[in-house]
Structures are given as C-alpha cells and as structure tokens.
Amino acid sequence: MTLDEHDGPDALPRLTDDLRRANDDGFASAWMSHIFGMDALTALAVAGARVPDIEVGTAVVPTFPRHPAALAQQARTTALATGPGRLTLGVGLSHRVIVEDFYGYSFKRPLRHMDEYLSVLLPLLEGRPASFSGETVQAQIRLTGPCESRVPVLLAALGPKMLRLAAERTEGTVLWMTGPATVRDHVVPVITAAAQAAGRPAPRVVCILPVGVTSDPESAYARAATAFRAYGTLPSYRAMIDREGVAGPADLALIGDEDTVAAQLDGLAKAGVTDFVALGFLTGADAVRTRAFLTSLVT
Structure with a gap:
C-alpha cells in the first residue's frame, strides 16, 4: 500500500x-x-x-x-x-x-x-x-x-545494466510504470540471472501500480490518463511503456471489477513480482470499494 x-x-x-x-x-x-x-x-x-x-x-x-x-x-x-x-x-x-x-x-x-x-x-x-x-x-x-x-x-532499476547492479549490490528493485509482460520478459530474467551469477539470494521485485476497482472502467481510465500523463514523457518510463506495447501510463493501471483486478494481480505474481504495492487513484465510492477489495486480499 x-x-x-x-x-x-x-x-x-x-x-x-x-x-x-x-x-x-x-x-x-x-x-x-x-x-x-x-x-x-x-x-x-x-x-x-x-x-x-x-x-x-x-x-x-x-x-x-x-x-x-x-x-x-x-x-x-x-x-x-x-x-x-x-x-x-x-x-x-x-x-x-x-x-x-x-x-x-x-x-x-x-x-x-x-x-x-x-x-x-x-x-x-x-x-x-x-x-x-x-x-x-x-x-x-x-x-x-x-x-x-x-x-x-x-x-x-529498469534498464538491464541498472537491474544487474541492483542484483549484485542490493536486495532487489522497486518498479513504477512497469507492466506484467515487461516484468516477466525483461525485469525478472535479468535481475534473477545477475543475482545467481553473483551468488546472491533471489532478488525482491517490488512493483507499484495504480489500482482502481470500479463498475465504470472507462471513467477510471480517463482519470488515470490525466493523473499519470507526465510519466509517459519521462524517457525511462516511456521505454517501459513502449516495451509493454501499450499507449500510455493509464494502460498499466489495474482497472475493473474485483474479478478483473484480481486476475491482473495474479498475472503480476506469475510474472515474478514478489511484492505488489497498490496506489489508489479513484475517489468516492470507488475509492472505498478499491480499499475494501485490497483489504480482502490480505485478510
């Protein structure tokens, strides 16, 4: 959280x-x-x-x-x-x-x-x-x-050299604006191989993404597009967005009803995320609903 x-x-x-x-x-x-x-x-x-x-x-x-x-x-x-x-x-x-x-x-x-x-x-x-x-x-x-x-x-760490440095010198990496395919095909293979080569424990992969549980995904997507637009202009995040094959930061947000978001979280876990950190961005009843859903997962 x-x-x-x-x-x-x-x-x-x-x-x-x-x-x-x-x-x-x-x-x-x-x-x-x-x-x-x-x-x-x-x-x-x-x-x-x-x-x-x-x-x-x-x-x-x-x-x-x-x-x-x-x-x-x-x-x-x-x-x-x-x-x-x-x-x-x-x-x-x-x-x-x-x-x-x-x-x-x-x-x-x-x-x-x-x-x-x-x-x-x-x-x-x-x-x-x-x-x-x-x-x-x-x-x-x-x-x-x-x-x-x-x-x-x-x-x-997002690029391969920084990911290798994270594996060799620290406990792992903390990610932002990085989607499941990129985690699965780029982040986890690079950082895991580097940790193994250095004789270090399996690295921690902390992934932070926006989460919104809602019955109105179109409105939530529009809100995410506005709230996170700036991250699409920063080169390091832009590279991860392009690697994921999506248009912008809003496409990386986990948006939908409880079953939809649960499936997205399961995909991140299968991709190799060790710790998922949710960033809530909705307001009103949807904010309450999002919090209740996230709480249900840990209790």
Missing part, C-alpha cells in the same frame, strides 16, 4: 493515521514516495515510531541531491525510530529533467554515479566505515550513531 502525500500543518498526523490504518487492515508494508512534498524518511520516522510492526519503505529517495553518507545517517536514524527490521530504503536516480533543471546537478554517467554511490551508502548502512574515492562520489567517513540492524536497500 502506498501512503498518500498530505499538505498542511496536520500532514504528519494524517500520514500516521494512514499508516495505522494500513497496519490494522493487515497490509505487510507501506511505501512513501519522495518527490517535492514531505521528506519521506523524516515522515516515516515520525509515523513509524507511532505505529508498530508494519514494514515502511521509500519509493524512492533520489540519490543526486544528497551525499550517500548524509542519506545513510538519515536512514539509520529512521531505522532507529521505527525499530529493527522495519525500514527498507528504496533509492533511485530520478530523471535528467529533475536532476539538471531543478537541482542543477549533472546527470552524466548515471550508472557510474549509482555504483559509486552504493559503495559509500551500503557499508555505512551496515555499520561499517566508508572509504571510497571515485569519479562522482568520494568519502572517508564513519558514522557514530546507533546501528542496531542493517538497513536493506532496493534500487529503482
């Missing part, structure tokens, strides 16, 4: 209520995006400290705007707040337009950047010092704060 982005002075209490409801409904995990709203790790530290048991994850924190040591320090603090074994840190490159136009950083050599970034981030998350000097990242640092347990990392 994804956690909604909230605005206003009561944003954190509302987020905490959402997390508590997800936990009470029986969901195994709740995931928060990190775009231009609340800082995901800070928000999860607050909410997760007040709601026990449920896994909390970021999907995903962009790497370019912060040094890996700073991110490791924040993630370890969040893990301390939420308790051992509850936080999963999803990281990703973001997109050229955001990194260069919004933040003013260079997006050159993204694969090298991520490989070098992980060379600092991962040892620090394990409680070890980081000593690394690369082309894009340098660090000679040891964190002194408590580190009760290792913080697992997932890498947002």
Whole structure:
C-alpha cells in the first residue's frame, strides 16, 4: 500500500493515521514516495515510531541531491525510530529533467554515479566505515550513531545494466510504470540471472501500480490518463511503456471489477513480482470499494 502525500500543518498526523490504518487492515508494508512534498524518511520516522510492526519503505529517495553518507545517517536514524527490521530504503536516480533543471546537478554517467554511490551508502548502512574515492562520489567517513540492524536497500532499476547492479549490490528493485509482460520478459530474467551469477539470494521485485476497482472502467481510465500523463514523457518510463506495447501510463493501471483486478494481480505474481504495492487513484465510492477489495486480499 502506498501512503498518500498530505499538505498542511496536520500532514504528519494524517500520514500516521494512514499508516495505522494500513497496519490494522493487515497490509505487510507501506511505501512513501519522495518527490517535492514531505521528506519521506523524516515522515516515516515520525509515523513509524507511532505505529508498530508494519514494514515502511521509500519509493524512492533520489540519490543526486544528497551525499550517500548524509542519506545513510538519515536512514539509520529512521531505522532507529521505527525499530529493527522495519525500514527498507528504496533509492533511485530520478530523471535528467529533475536532476539538471531543478537541482542543477549533472546527470552524466548515471550508472557510474549509482555504483559509486552504493559503495559509500551500503557499508555505512551496515555499520561499517566508508572509504571510497571515485569519479562522482568520494568519502572517508564513519558514522557514530546507533546501528542496531542493517538497513536493506532496493534500487529503482529498469534498464538491464541498472537491474544487474541492483542484483549484485542490493536486495532487489522497486518498479513504477512497469507492466506484467515487461516484468516477466525483461525485469525478472535479468535481475534473477545477475543475482545467481553473483551468488546472491533471489532478488525482491517490488512493483507499484495504480489500482482502481470500479463498475465504470472507462471513467477510471480517463482519470488515470490525466493523473499519470507526465510519466509517459519521462524517457525511462516511456521505454517501459513502449516495451509493454501499450499507449500510455493509464494502460498499466489495474482497472475493473474485483474479478478483473484480481486476475491482473495474479498475472503480476506469475510474472515474478514478489511484492505488489497498490496506489489508489479513484475517489468516492470507488475509492472505498478499491480499499475494501485490497483489504480482502490480505485478510
């Protein structure tokens, strides 16, 4: 289950209520995006400290705007707040337009950047010092704060080189705007083979997609087309949409009645998705119906 982005002075209490409801409904995990709203790790530290048991994850924190040591320090603090074994840190490159136009950083050599970034981030998350000097990242640092347990990392990966890096260095990948055929024929074969070659455990494949249970699929599709239109213009997602053989992001949304959406979820599981994360996008009675259906699956 994804956690909604909230605005206003009561944003954190509302987020905490959402997390508590997800936990009470029986969901195994709740995931928060990190775009231009609340800082995901800070928000999860607050909410997760007040709601026990449920896994909390970021999907995903962009790497370019912060040094890996700073991110490791924040993630370890969040893990301390939420308790051992509850936080999963999803990281990703973001997109050229955001990194260069919004933040003013260079997006050159993204694969090298991520490989070098992980060379600092991962040892620090394990409680070890980081000593690394690369082309894009340098660090000679040891964190002194408590580190009760290792913080697992997932890498947002779509292309084959990034998927192999995810398999070789992290626990797996977290996907967005990636359909079942692409998961089955591209993501899972590449990441699984790379993990096997590296002698690592089977990777986790976390798949996030919009879900809408409704008796009016045409209206839901139109809403999805409007809500997710921007993702069809970003090259990395566009490549996955084209690979899937569909026209746009709305075609990847799981839309229909309960039986239709259940069949789509079954297809994703058979494709190799280990964790499905639903992003609700409908309102009113259909939002209630969608939530009830998803809750029925886990209870």
